Amino acid sequence: MATETRHTTVCVVGGGPAGAMLGLLLARSGVDVVVLEKHADFHRDFRGDTVHPATLQILDELGLVEKFHExxxxxxxxxxxxxxxxxxxxADFSRLKVPYPYMAFVPQWDFLxxxxxxxxARYPSFRLLMRSEVLGVVRHEGRVTGVRVRGPGGEFEVRSTLVVAADGRHSAVRRDVGAEPRLIGASLDVIFFxxxxxxxxxxxGICVRIGNGKIFGATDRRTYWQMSYETSKGGLEDIRRRGLDAFRADLAALVPFLADRVHEVASMDDLSLLEARIDRLEQWHRPGLLFIxxxxxxxxxxxxxxxxxxxxDAVATSNALTxxxxxxxxxxxxxxDTLLAKVRRRRRLTTALSQALQRGTQRFGIDSALKGSGQPPAPKLFERFGPAQKLMSRVIGLGFRPEHVRTPEADRPPSDPSAFSPHTTQLTTDEERQT
Ligand SMILES: Cc1cc2nc3c(=O)[nH]c(=O)nc-3n(C[C@H](O)[C@H](O)[C@H](O)COP(=O)(O)OP(=O)(O)OC[C@H]3O[C@@H](n4cnc5c(N)ncnc54)[C@H](O)[C@@H]3O)c2cc1C
Known part of the structure; x- marks a missing residue:
């Protein structure tokens, strides 16, 4: 049986912050875009829930900041x-001279x-297909011309002028085309509860507590504390070996106001492990394909x-390619295809600097804190050297090279969105969400 084939201009793989934002930006200018997301919804706990001053400004430029604040x-x-x-x-964002001098905490599923x-709702050339997992790319004469997808109704193909892989750090597209990222930073285990x-x-607000060779982070989520326990590789095994009572005692010692509730970590099932890593592709593009x-x-x-x-990255991509x-x-x-190199050229340095800062923080803050031999020097630097706090507020809040939306909003949809709909009408509202 022939595989069903759908056509669009841009196929975005992954509906995370990069993919969802790129889909919105392209559709806003009238580009036909399909975003494919493998999960049925955005409800995944322990994802990054921070919306920085620079992102708030982008939402403002898109006329979405009021809705966001609702x-x-x-x-x-x-x-x-x-x-x-x-x-x-x-970091103290209130010192930044920007329209939104704070970090907003929003569950990532609400943001997405x-x-x-x-x-x-605004742009008819936008399509989001949930429960649609990309299995690999389709090639024609050495150029990527689409993707193979497993959806709720079976497998199908999406053919497009450009495929943008925004499918996260375990990217299936990256694997399929044999692109191997370079490991930049030693891995870290983060255990959430x-x-x-x-x-x-x-x-x-957000507070990290360091002592006795342990690091606990606490993020105020109004009705609960989202806790993180940062540890070197094999952290979960270590907790299992030492026993949960020892883990609860560490938590009570470092975060004393939680001492009366540490028993809420009742079993190992209450701990979720996420492996953090820092890596980077040397080449962000192939003919017909871009990674962001x-x-x-x-x-x-x-x-x-x-x-x-x-x-x-999404804003820079739409500015360069729309x-x-x-x-x-x-x-x-x-x-x-030579335009794709523009995105990497624009974003590479800021990415490398951000990763260098993460690596430095790990080396001079986290690693020495985990060794437990004396206190890490990094936080003390901020106490002694005033400009360090100002610099960090800027770097965390705005990034090394903040992007601004330079693309116009289309007066009306320039293309006929029904070009895609004969295929999508076969999907139920669960699978394709247009509201
Ligand atoms: C433990 C941990 C905590 C973090 N906390 C923070 C934080 O507090 N603040 C912060 O700014 N950053 C944080 N980060 C980093 C942040 O989560 C990522 O940098 C950010 O989510 C990257 O966005 P993205 O859109 O590129 O990828 P992702 O957010 O990973 O999104 C990728 C999307 O693609 C989908 N997908 C994957 N494969 C496929 C496929 N084959 N087909 C279709 N869809 C697919 C996924 O379901 C997902 O929705 C954290 C990272 C880790 C590991």
Whole structure:
């Protein structure tokens, strides 16, 4: 039986921050775009929930910032480290001269729902197919011309002028084309769990506590604390070997206000392990194919750079490619693959600097804290050297090279979106969400 084939201008693999934002940006200018997401929804816990000042500004440029602020969120101005019982603020966003001088905490599924729902409601050339897992690429004469997808109704193909792989740090597209990222930073295990929050708990925002060779992070989620335990490789095995009582005792010692609730970590099932790694592709593109976000450069959770960087990659991509994609869509002119190199040229240095900072923080902060031999020097630097805090606020809040939306919003959809719909009408609303 012949495989069903669908056609579009841009096929984006992955509906994370990079893919969802790119889908919205391209559709906003009238480019036909299909975003393929393998999961049925965006509900995955323990993803990056930080929306930085630079991303807020992008939402403003897109006319979405008011809608964003209608979501339940928290504004956090400072990031602190508690060492020897003393808090040191390593970043204070209120010092930035920007329209939104704070980090907004929003569950990532709310953020992605907002982006994709607004894209679908405003721009008819936007399509999001959930439960659609990309298995590999389709090639023609050495050029990537589409992807093979497993959807709820079986396998199908999407053919496109350009495929953008935004499918995260375990990118299936990357694997399929044999692109191997270079490991930049030593791996770190991050173990997530929840502890309930009480009315009289301190107002901590985001706070990392260091001591006794242990690191616990606490993020205030209003009704609960999203806790993280940073550890070297094999951290979960180590907890299993030492026993949960020892883990609860470590937690109570470092975060004393939670001492009466540590029993909420009742079994190993309450602990979720996420492996963090820092890596980067040397070449971000192939003919017909571009990698952005974590698929091009996996970010660790350190300093919460990843989501902002992924969103900025999407903005840089649409700034660089929209005009050529629209021209091709209107006239049938072939796409100039040399344009893809522009995205890497624009984003490579800022990515490398962000990863260097994550690596440095790991080396001089996290690794020495985990060794437990004396206190890490990094937080103290912020206490002694005032400009360090200002610099860190800027780098975390805005990134090394903030991007701005340069593409126009189309007056009306320039292409006929029904070109895609004969195929998609076979899907139920669960599989394709246009509202
Ligand atoms: C433990 C941990 C904690 C972190 N915490 C933070 C934080 O607090 N703040 C921050 O800014 N960053 C954080 N990061 C980094 C951040 O999560 C990433 O940098 C960011 O999510 C990258 O966005 P992305 O869109 O490129 O990829 P992702 O967010 O990984 O999105 C990729 C999407 O592609 C989908 N997908 C994957 N494969 C396929 C396929 N074959 N077919 C179709 N769809 C597919 C996935 O389901 C997913 O929705 C953290 C990272 C880790 C490991």
């Amino acid at each position: 979501l339940p969120h928290q504004k956090v101005s400072t990031i602190g480290v508690v060492q020897d019982g003393k808090r040191i603020d390593i 729902d907002l982006i994709t729902a607004q894209a679908a 929840r502890i309930s929050r009480r009315e009289d708990d301190p107002d901590e 976000g974590d698929a091009a450069h996996a970010m660790s959770p350190v300093a919460g750079f990843g989501v902002n960087l992924a969103v900025q 005009a050529a994609l629209l021209r091709g869509q209107r006239t049938g002119a072939p796409f100039d």
